[in-house]
Amino acid sequence: MGYSPSQNLEPQTQTQPHLLSTSPSSFSGTMQPIFRNGPDSDTYEKARTARLFNARIPARYPTAIVLARDERDVTEAVNLAITKHLRISIRSGGHSYASWSLRPHSVLVDLSGLRHCELDQESGVVQVSPGITGRELSDYLAERGRTFPVGHCPDVGLGGFLLGGGMGWDQPNLGWACEHILAVDLVTATNDPKLLHADAHQNSDLFWAARGGGPAFPGIVTKFHLQTFPAPSVMRSSGYVYDIIEYTEVFGWALEITAEFEDSIEVVAIGSYKDGIEHPCITIALIASSNDEEHITTILEHVDRMHPPYVKSRWYNQDTTLSEQFDLKTKAYPKNHRYYVDNAFVRNDADVASVLERAFTSLPTRQSLALWTSLVPLSRRPLPDMALSMQSDHYFALYAIWGDGSRDSQCMTWVDEVMEGVARQSVGSYLGELDFRSRNTRYWGDGVWERLMQIGRKWDPESRICGCLGLEGFLNPES
Numbered sequence: 001m002g003y004s005p006s007q008n009l010e011p012q013t014q015t016q017p018h019l020l021s022t023s024p025s026s027f028s029g030t031m032q033p034i035f036r037n038g039p040d041s042d043t044y045e046k047a048r049t050a051r052l053f054n055a056r057i058p059a060r061y062p063t064a065i066v067l068a069r070d071e072r073d074v075t076e077a078v079n080l081a082i083t084k085h086l087r088i089s090i091r092s093g094g095h096s097y098a099s100w101s102l103r104p105h106s107v108l109v110d111l112s113g114l115r116h117c118e119l120d121q122e123s124g125v126v127q128v129s130p131g132i133t134g135r136e137l138s139d140y141l142a143e144r145g146r147t148f149p150v151g152h153c154p155d156v157g158l159g160g161f162l163l164g165g166g167m168g169w170d171q172p173n174l175g176w177a178c179e180h181i182l183a184v185d186l187v188t189a190t191n192d193p194k195l196l197h198a199d200a201h202q203n204s205d206l207f208w209a210a211r212g213g214g215p216a217f218p219g220i221v222t223k224f225h226l227q228t229f230p231a232p233s234v235m236r237s238s239g240y241v242y243d244i245i246e247y248t249e250v251f252g253w254a255l256e257i258t259a260e261f262e263d264s265i266e267v268v269a270i271g272s273y274k275d276g277i278e279h280p281c282i283t284i285a286l287i288a289s290s291n292d293e294e295h296i297t298t299i300l301e302h303v304d305r306m307h308p309p310y311v312k313s314r315w316y317n318q319d320t321t322l323s324e325q326f327d328l329k330t331k332a333y334p335k336n337h338r339y340y341v342d343n344a345f346v347r348n349d350a351d352v353a354s355v356l357e358r359a360f361t362s363l364p365t366r367q368s369l370a371l372w373t374s375l376v377p378l379s380r381r382p383l384p385d386m387a388l389s390m391q392s393d394h395y396f397a398l399y400a401i402w403g404d405g406s407r408d409s410q411c412m413t414w415v416d417e418v419m420e421g422v423a424r425q426s427v428g429s430y431l432g433e434l435d436f437r438s439r440n441t442r443y444w445g446d447g448v449w450e451r452l453m454q455i456g457r458k459w460d461p462e463s464r465i466c467g468c469l470g471l472e473g474f475l476n477p478e479s
């Protein structure tokens with residue numbers, strides 16, 4: 001069958017129980033890269049941009065784009081890069097805010113055509129392609145009574161999400177998503193590209209790097225082997241919306257309730273504009289997932305009794321589903337908008353409410369968001385030996401979101417200025433939700449960057465994989 005690039009740019013529907021879309025065999029090895037200087041500039045531009053989440057699309061142009069459908073295409077893409085003396089950039093879901101997949105002098109390997117998803121019911125291990133989205137995996141598992149901590153926004157690709165660490169649903173119970181990677185299959189970017197399996201026993205250095213190395217991972221992951229969990233029987237939500245003038249009291253309350261939790265409930269403070277309200281609001285939202293309905297109700301009741309007065313709207317202990325929560329996130333993070341984001345792990349001993357006050361109270365547009373979430377108790381336990389190595393009790397992310405390009409400078413300056421203050425009280429940042437070029441901070445613990453570079457020199461000696469945009473040339477990004 002002929003290779004139609006546009007086919008792969010459209011969302012694909014489930015046609016078989018184990019393959020979320022067409023069989024890889026339909027490609028039959030006839031790779032047709034789309035070249036920047038080729039005859040069809042519209043096709044090239046669509047392949048370059050159509051799957052990018054951030055509408056602030058950089059003027060970075062890969063030399064060629066390969067819309068891969070199977071591992072062989074990926075290997076051929078590496079061979080193309082070797083032959084043409086190009087580097088390799090990678091796209092799974094296209095959700096990197098800084099559009100890391102767009103790099104000059106590169107072959108962009110777009111993995112959206114790899115559509116494998118297969119659960120082994122006995123072991124609970126799912127094998128899944130990196131271009132599958134969080135919602136696709138979640139829906140597939142839900143039908144089979146299983147769950148996995150996928151990202152909060154439904155369309156985020158598993159590739160970038162898992163390699164970066166992955167802050168997913170039910171994180172307090174399930175931890176970092178990358179902790180549940182059991183193995184990865186990958187194509188190396190070496191002169192003789194190979195399809196390898198990496199786990200705790202074989203190619204264990206690659207397995208270590210796949211869990212938190214992010215764009216520093218020195219290969220192209222074509223499949224993840226993930227441990228899934230029995231789906232919890234109950235998911236409940238409570239929420240409290242206040243005018244921003246109540247910020248100090250409300251934030252103090254959120255800190256108080258999270259500090260006393262022994263149980264794992266997701267607690268988030270959101271600074272945002274609400275329909276029909278002129279000023280920004282602060283919302284405290286709680287999501288509880290468990291098999292013990294009575295226990296959850298007791299905790300949410302306890303929290304509800306303590307909530308500060310003057311609440312503008314409130315919902316309490318409501319049944320909810322992941323699907324419903326995905327829909328809310330889709331609304332909160334609109335497509336076709338311009339984004340500039342940054343984040344920080346705020347120090348455990350900081351006066352968190354004061355540190356974040358400017359962010360919550362000065363949002364530059366009605367779509368923008370400030371978000372704090374407690375990582376307790378997850379942050380109190382040691383992490384396994386893996387590249388992901390940065391966390392604190394308080395995760396904070398700042399999203400300037402706007403529609404009109406003429407506001408770029410205003411919105412980006414706002415994020416940079418607010419983060420300058422926050423950074424002074426932080427221990428580092430999560431590499432999944434930022435642009436490395438905006439400021440220098442710590443993304444990993446001591447020695448991790450050096451180890452990543454060492455693994456990179458072994459598995460990608462020609463430095464073909466484009467890597468971390470903005471960290472090139474840094475021997476130690478922490479200094």
Ligand SMILES: Cc1cc2nc3c(=O)[nH]c(=O)nc-3n(C[C@H](O)[C@H](O)[C@H](O)COP(=O)(O)OP(=O)(O)OC[C@H]3O[C@@H](n4cnc5c(N)ncnc54)[C@H](O)[C@@H]3O)c2cc1C
Nearest residue numbers: 091092093094095096100152153157159160161167215221
């Ligand atoms: C609206 C929105 C919501 C988000 N919510 C969350 C959230 O809840 N939790 C969270 O943790 N993060 C979240 N993120 C951040 C997200 O996880 C990262 O941006 C992630 O990199 C996106 O993955 P992707 O595959 O979609 O991105 P892509 O842009 O396709 O990939 C980003 C980079 O990751 C590397 N990469 C991707 N796939 C592979 C692969 N198969 N092999 C080797 N390298 C690869 C490449 O360097 C690539 O350029 C969110 C982002 C957005 C835009």
